[in-house]
Amino acid sequence: MPHIKYLLSTALLFSPVAPALAQSNDAGNIAEAPRQRGTVDDFHSDDAIVVTAPYVKKLDILAGTSVLSGDKLTENLRGQIGDSLTSLPGISSTSFAPGASRPVLRGFQGPRVRVLTDGIGSLDASNTSVDHAVAIDPLTAQRVEVLRGPAVLLFGGDAIGGAVNIIDKRIPRAVPDEAFHLDAVGGYGSAANDWSVGGSLDVPLTDNLVFHINGSFRDTDDVNIPGYVLSPGLRGEILAQASEEAEEGHLDEAAELTELANQRGKVPNTGSRTVNAATGLAYIGDGGHIGFSVSYYDTDYGVPTRPGTVHVHDHDHDHDHGDHDGHEEHGDAPVTIGLEQFRADLRAGVDLGGFFETLNLRAGFSDYKHTEFEGDEVGTVFQVEGIEARAELVQAERDGWRGVVGTQLLARDFNAIGAEAFVPKNTVKNRAIFTVQEVDLGNFEIEAAARYDNSDITANSINFERSFDSFSGALGFAYAPDNSGLKIGVNLSRSERAPSAEELLSDGPHIATQAYEIGNPGFTTEKSWGGELYARWESDDIQLSATVFANLFDDYIYEAETGAEQDGLPVFQYFQQDATYYGFEASASFAVARAGGFNFVTDGVADYVRAKVKDGGGPVPRIPPLRLLGGIEAQSDAIDLRAEVEWSDSQNRVATFETPTDSFTMVNASAAWRPMGKDGGITLLASANNIFDVNARRHASFTKDYVPLAGRDIRISAKFSF
Numbered sequence: 001m002p003h004i005k006y007l008l009s010t011a012l013l014f015s016p017v018a019p020a021l022a023q024s025n026d027a028g029n030i031a032e033a034p035r036q037r038g039t040v041d042d043f044h045s046d047d048a049i050v051v052t053a054p055y056v057k058k059l060d061i062l063a064g065t066s067v068l069s070g071d072k073l074t075e076n077l078r079g080q081i082g083d084s085l086t087s088l089p090g091i092s093s094t095s096f097a098p099g100a101s102r103p104v105l106r107g108f109q110g111p112r113v114r115v116l117t118d119g120i121g122s123l124d125a126s127n128t129s130v131d132h133a134v135a136i137d138p139l140t141a142q143r144v145e146v147l148r149g150p151a152v153l154l155f156g157g158d159a160i161g162g163a164v165n166i167i168d169k170r171i172p173r174a175v176p177d178e179a180f181h182l183d184a185v186g187g188y189g190s191a192a193n194d195w196s197v198g199g200s201l202d203v204p205l206t207d208n209l210v211f212h213i214n215g216s217f218r219d220t221d222d223v224n225i226p227g228y229v230l231s232p233g234l235r236g237e238i239l240a241q242a243s244e245e246a247e248e249g250h251l252d253e254a255a256e257l258t259e260l261a262n263q264r265g266k267v268p269n270t271g272s273r274t275v276n277a278a279t280g281l282a283y284i285g286d287g288g289h290i291g292f293s294v295s296y297y298d299t300d301y302g303v304p305t306r307p308g309t310v311h312v313h314d315h316d317h318d319h320d321h322g323d324h325d326g327h328e329e330h331g332d333a334p335v336t337i338g339l340e341q342f343r344a345d346l347r348a349g350v351d352l353g354g355f356f357e358t359l360n361l362r363a364g365f366s367d368y369k370h371t372e373f374e375g376d377e378v379g380t381v382f383q384v385e386g387i388e389a390r391a392e393l394v395q396a397e398r399d400g401w402r403g404v405v406g407t408q409l410l411a412r413d414f415n416a417i418g419a420e421a422f423v424p425k426n427t428v429k430n431r432a433i434f435t436v437q438e439v440d441l442g443n444f445e446i447e448a449a450a451r452y453d454n455s456d457i458t459a460n461s462i463n464f465e466r467s468f469d470s471f472s473g474a475l476g477f478a479y480a481p482d483n484s485g486l487k488i489g490v491n492l493s494r495s496e497r498a499p500s501a502e503e504l505l506s507d508g509p510h511i512a513t514q515a516y517e518i519g520n521p522g523f524t525t526e527k528s529w530g531g532e533l534y535a536r537w538e539s540d541d542i543q544l545s546a547t548v549f550a551n552l553f554d555d556y557i558y559e560a561e562t563g564a565e566q567d568g569l570p571v572f573q574y575f576q577q578d579a580t581y582y583g584f585e586a587s588a589s590f591a592v593a594r595a596g597g598f599n600f601v602t603d604g605v606a607d608y609v610r611a612k613v614k615d616g617g618g619p620v621p622r623i624p625p626l627r628l629l630g631g632i633e634a635q636s637d638a639i640d641l642r643a644e645v646e647w648s649d650s651q652n653r654v655a656t657f658e659t660p661t662d663s664f665t666m667v668n669a670s671a672a673w674r675p676m677g678k679d680g681g682i683t684l685l686a687s688a689n690n691i692f693d694v695n696a697r698r699h700a701s702f703t704k705d706y707v708p709l710a711g712r713d714i715r716i717s718a719k720f721s722f
Contacts, residue, residue, distance in 0.1 A: 080133060084144070102130070105161035113164065114162075114164070226694060287350060297341040335372060363389035365387045453469070523576050549585075622702065624648075689714075693711045
């Protein structure tokens with residue numbers, strides 16, 4: 001593709017990086033750590049301080065930043081990254097199905113939340129529709145960071161909700177001092193007969209050259225649930241339809257509907273199988289580093305059927321599907337998705353000296369395809385070929401002033417082939433420049449960020465071509481009195497987002513979401529004024545954090561059900577209208593006692609979002625309700641024991657045609673044992689989730705009325721590092 005060649009040639013402008021690595025002898029780019037030598041962008045520390053990017057040592061002014069790593073990450077691993085993060089403050093999940101789930105941050109999802117791997121987009125189709133899986137296996141992650149605040153503009157002006165950055169080792173950051181370094185993890189979960197195993201191996205080839213290989217495998221069955229599959233409201237509707245059919249003498253149809261309404265104990269067609277493999281090579285020298293990797297991701301997963309709809313087929317399919325009067329014809333072939341992604345990545349950095357001390361380059365290329373099957377028959381094929389590249393010049397810190405300036409380029413070819421191709425073939429090109437600047441004035445810190453994006457969206461088959469210019473900026477202030485452990489701050493932002501191709505061009509049936517989706521090619525850019533006020537306080541025994549936030553949108557783009565029906569499917573249409581978001585998130589941790597070699601700690605999380613479309617538009621669809629999570633933990637070098645309770649309020653503030661969601665309370669417990677001690681390299685974990693087997697549904701889920709969360713889930717896992 002011409003634009004792909006253009007971006008590749010742009011990346012080659014930085015080709016002096018490679019020879020410069022061998023010529024520079026400045027050791028300032030090397031950080032020494034026990035047992036290994038690595039670059040300063042080594043994210044793999046278990047320290048509490050968050051290192052969010054290789055080009056800035058510590059973005060401490062960030063509000064609401066959360067991290068999942070170490071044993072906590074292993075304990076929370078699920079098949080999709082969205083379901084792995086829900087214990088963190090301000091985070092829910094789309095939970096479309098166990099095989100497809102993206103994070104929801106502060107009520108935002110889709111294109112307003114960037115999911116990154118090592119600072120580069122996942123380069124898949126997960127942000128185009130809720131049924132599309134994220135092509136990142138959490139089993140291979142070493143650290144997951146949830147980023148908010150002005151510095152998020154480094155990663156995209158559209159990341160209004162924030163960014164989730166998954167750090168792995170596909171491109172090594174360190175040369176092991178031993179002959180090889182092995183990390184492995186494996187586990188089993190009872191709720192879906194979930195078997196998983198993953199591992200990585202780093203081998204030093206020379207003092208500066210390291211080879212890496214990793215892989216993972218996961219296999220799950222249909223997920224077990226307590227009670228009925230359908231929510232009470234939807235089940236009542238289906239039973240009412242069954243009664244009507246029986247009164248009209250359609251006994252077979254009535255029996256089928258009754259059987260559908262009475263499904264319980266297991267969600268049909270929710271199994272999955274995932275394979276992931278990667279290899280990489282990196283040179284790490286005194287003056288910098290350069291490395292690359294190639295990877296393959298393959299997953300097959302089921303898409304649960306929306307009751308009350310038929311599987312849609314164009315008349316050209318010449319299939320006889322019988323009754324199309326608005327309810328699912330029992331026995332129709334289930335829909336599954338087969339997804340493949342081939343990916344290549346590059347990361348490099350070199351010490352420059354002078355005002356700009358470091359040049360960092362990051363690039364990724366992806367060839368992605370997923371196929372929606374109806375039984376054994378191919379329905380629609382989605383193909384995405386894309387490349388993303390970014391370069392940053394990191395300023396040397398002088399008198400408390402530090403920062404970064406950079407550029408980012410993205411090109412994506414999207415094509416959907418099949419009778420249910422609801423989006424035409426299109427090309428998206430994005431060019432951006434950005435900067436983040438921080439000044440430390442002692443007790444005061446100031447952070448400013450700015451970003452300009454130019455986006456071109458072209459669909460030649462329908463003679464569509466539009467260009468969007470987006471300007472975003474943010475300003476943050478923080479105050480930390482001496483020796484107090486307190487930090488308070490405020491962040492103000494103005495964000496602008498170009499509409500996505502799906503929001504502009506959708507027009508057709510989408511078999512996987514079982515909806516007829518309609519966009520609007522006339523949408524303008526979405527603008528938001530945002531603010532957040534936060535406070536953090538830390539002492540030896542107490543950590544407190546609280547953030548309140550608000551976003552005022554002009555021309556907010558959202559998708560809502562219209563109540564109409566087309567081709568036997570409910571119509572979901574994109575609209576643009578002003579909207580408001582506001583809410584809070586808080587977390588606390590208290591060391592309450594020490595006894596018998598254990599530290600006893602109690603902790604809690606609370607989050608809430610309220611969102612409304614102005615001018616009578618009502619609530620924004622799929623907004624998570626108030627949630628509280630509290631736990632108590634006994635910690636020692638060898639053993640950790642934890643019990644926790646999560647309560648989610650009911651959500652009755654719903655959009656038109658959206659259904660309410662009942663509250664639920666889940667009780668969980670876990671234990672971790674390190675038989676060789678804290679630094680022994682072995683951890684054995686056991687957990688019991690949803691111990692009392694309650695029926696729970698996430699309101700942020702598109703499928704929550706017929707895909708409840710898993711029931712009682714007993715999980716065991718082991719982690720090794722040698």
